[in-house]
Amino acid sequence: MTKDMKNTFDPAKIIQLQALCAEARTIAVLSHTNPDGDAIGSGLALSAFLKRLGYDVRFFVPNHFPKFLNFIPGSGSVEIYSEACESAKPYIADADLIICSDFNEIGRLEKMTAAVEANVIAPRVLIDHHMSPPEYELSFSDTGYSSTSHMVYDLICAWRGTEAITHEIAVALYVGIVTDTGNLSYGNVTPGLYRAVAELVEKGAQPVEISKAVFNTQSESRLRMVGYLLSEKMKVDCDIHTAYITLTRAEKTRFNHQIGDTEGIVNMPLSIECINFSAMFIETLDCIKISFRSQGDFDVNLFAREYFNGGGHKNAAGGRYYGPMSEAVARFEEIIKTVHPEY
Ligand SMILES: [Mn+2]
Known part of the structure; x- marks a missing residue:
């Protein structure tokens, strides 16, 4: 785990998360409206990680994400609520566990909010770096992180070690980190963040290729x-x-x-x-x-x-x-x- 962060991912909380997942048959991972690179990167990495552990996981966002994120492996599995609410609604409403990634209030889900609120049974887990976190069953909330993707990196490492970071997860997390920090140029760019980034590069995230895809693919009209x-x-x-x-x-x-x-x-x-x-x-x-x-x-x-x-x-x-x-x-x-x- 990134060394210079406080105990956001201490072992007791990881055990709690493992127990919540172990009790769940279905898990809904959610991120916010107008999803950005961090919303998509953190949500995709979390769901890929949990899927590999054998869980039934689906990842939902309220509306479309920008096209430049399509190159992230697995981006085709992100479910857009505004397009497919018929299939999303019952899954979210009946999910055994709800994980909220990269947002601090349920209202940021806009039209998807009602589906979440219809689920009064599922425990909610928060993983987010914004201020004023809600009171959920389990919260990983830390404004010291410059992205939720960096938090997901630390969470996965605390749970399973760096071996659990696959190529697909590495790319998703790298994208989330560079989009929330302007390619590592602002926000809390700590030594720990660079260590995490080094690991992601080791796992196959290609900085030059990703920079090109994220920062140099705009349209002429833009x-x-x-x-x-x-x-x-x-x-x-x-x-x-x-x-x-x-x-x-x-x-x-x-x-x-x-x-x-x-x-x-x-x-x-x-x-x-x-x-x-x-x-x-x-x-x-x-x-x-x-x-x-x-x-x-x-x-x-x-x-x-x-x-x-x-x-x-x-x-x-x-x-x-x-x-x-x-x-x-x-x-x-x-x-x-x-x-x-x-x-
Ligand atoms: Mn973010």
């Missing part, structure tokens, strides 16, 4: 959208170390926007020397979705919580505004006059 947003839509205020970008529905249509296309754009203003706080406002059918990123001490989890009905991590959080884009931006502009990074 790259042009990024160019347009940075050139025309980014507001920068060096005095308060803050920048933000807005994206309307009309602009999404203009650039043939696909799921996952806005991923990562909010981080880009942070590469400007004077900027330590970045926000991105994205218009959707029912609200303005807002992403916040920071580097250094400025706590965007608190910011999102306090002003935009959201939350997340200290350096990465999200929120929502119910109203037109102009109002969301005006509100933001007003708040950052007084609340912004000091340097």
Whole structure:
């Protein structure tokens, strides 16, 4: 197990998990809406591991994941609830054990929430690195991890040792780690994380190939959208170390926007020397979705919580505004006059 982590995966808790699994005939592994690399990577690795131990496991996410994740071995087995709820609903509702991976509240399952709530018998297990974990029968919750995939790595190693990391599991976990850390460039990139990554590479995860698949497979229209947003839509205020970008529905249509296309754009203003706080406002059918990123001490989890009905991590959080884009931006502009990074 990764040495510099606290006892998130201590032997007593692993025994508890083993007992819960041993009592279960069917296990449902779940991850969050708009699944990202960490959601898919951690969920796929967990289900592959449990399947190899002989359990009946199915892995469900509420809606589609971005196409660039299709190269992960086993990604075809991920069940998309919005597509196949007829078969998913009874399995989730009758599962003997529910494992929630990479999210901290059941509401993040959106339409899938009802199926989970219909199951009042199954114990719930949490494995997640977000703040404010729910009270489940068994929780592996630790915000010190930069990805849930790194947590799943430690969990598998604590349970079965590194021998249990197959090629398929290694690729899935590696993808989850690099997507949540911007290819190992932000978040808690600890010595332990590099040790885990070294092991995953040893087991067959190919860093160059995976970087290409994850970071260099965007469409021309996505790259042009990024160019347009940075050139025309980014507001920068060096005095308060803050920048933000807005994206309307009309602009999404203009650039043939696909799921996952806005991923990562909010981080880009942070590469400007004077900027330590970045926000991105994205218009959707029912609200303005807002992403916040920071580097250094400025706590965007608190910011999102306090002003935009959201939350997340200290350096990465999200929120929502119910109203037109102009109002969301005006509100933001007003708040950052007084609340912004000091340097
Ligand atoms: Mn994650």
